[in-house]
Amino acid sequence: GAVVSQHPSRVICKSGTSVKIECRSLDFQATTMFWYRQFPKQSLMLMATSNEGSKATYEQGVEKDKFLINHASLTLSTLTVTSAHPEDSSFYICSARSRGRAGELFFGEGSRLTVL
């Protein structure tokens, strides 16, 4: 099956620093990648959609200057949380859509961010 890898799985940082999370599709080309945020015992909230080589499309209420998304290649997307604050602490999950497998999304294992 298709594999999506996220790194790091856990990260702790100080308030005011920036954190980068990588999302890689290991065995397929991801035409589109999605970034989700999940608070404890809650559902996944879509943050943004990124297509390879173009700017990400952010959902309403998501600050694009705070959550920088780059989709430089068909196998890699990155989410950078800039000037992180404690309220940014959350579980961030990426998903990728494979070219030729319309609709089917594969999720990474998630990245737990804790901002002190």
Place this chain on the structure above:
Amino acid sequence: QQQVKQSPQSLIVQKGGISIINCAYENTAFDYFPWYQQFPGKGPALLIAIRPDVSEKKEGRFTISFNKSAKQFSLHIMDSQPGDSATYFCAASQGDSGYALNFGKGTSLLVTP
């Protein structure tokens, strides 16, 4: 605005029983309806999915029933096992939006021995 409504919020089923989770949607443009299983601290894993051209899909112990006119779909887990204890999310998407998933709020399933 929650585009996909899921119930119940939590469910307790005895081992060997049938677990049933229901979802409803409003957007008739949705054309892909997957179910995901999530264990604590892990990303969601695709369980089974259906498109609106069929009314039922079965894979092993998991069955999706789809009612297009009622805009409802449900997940049935037959012969539920303790290892099935997890959070289940229904979702819906449409091709025109690039298949960004709209998730239900999730159902926490506990299968007791």
